[in-house]
Amino acid sequence: MNGIGGWFRQFSAKLSQAVGRFMAGRYGTDRLNMVILGAGLVASLLSVWCRSDLASMIFFVLSYGLMIWAIFRSLSRQTYRRYQENRRFLQVIGRFKDRSHRYYDCPKCRQLVRVPRGKGKISITCPRCGEKFVRKT
Numbered sequence: 001m002n003g004i005g006g007w008f009r010q011f012s013a014k015l016s017q018a019v020g021r022f023m024a025g026r027y028g029t030d031r032l033n034m035v036i037l038g039a040g041l042v043a044s045l046l047s048v049w050c051r052s053d054l055a056s057m058i059f060f061v062l063s064y065g066l067m068i069w070a071i072f073r074s075l076s077r078q079t080y081r082r083y084q085e086n087r088r089f090l091q092v093i094g095r096f097k098d099r100s101h102r103y104y105d106c107p108k109c110r111q112l113v114r115v116p117r118g119k120g121k122i123s124i125t126c127p128r129c130g131e132k133f134v135r136k137t
Contacts, residue, residue: 026075027082032089033070040066102137 040063047059076082091112095103101114106126113124119137126133 025077025079027073027077027079029074030082030086032086033073035089036066036070036073040064040070102135104133104135106131107133 043059043063043066047056047063050056050059073082073085098114100117102117104113104115104124105111106113106129108131109126109129111126111128113126115122115124115135115137117137121134121136123132123134125131
């Protein structure tokens, strides 16, 4: 029994090292990947539960497309691009959660500027380029 247990521990250690070497320099997973995988799982379940053949096929293809996209993002070596995609996703989600502020883009440099809601027309100064613009909050 010790021989099989020792072999299994050695095999799992080698497998873990091989996966670690394979994933070195790759992006891995993040919040956006989890959302994409969750949407793929929901689409897969909907494809099983739909009565219509057309809707079932659409959800089936959509689920595979979403899951392939998530795997592509995880194995990508373009880590900066994947990081930027996740950052933009988290900003959009953050905007939905933040009810006490409004978000505007600077007309000159496109910097995202956060201002408090309910102040009427205010003059906003961009922190990056110093451009002043007026918006209603």
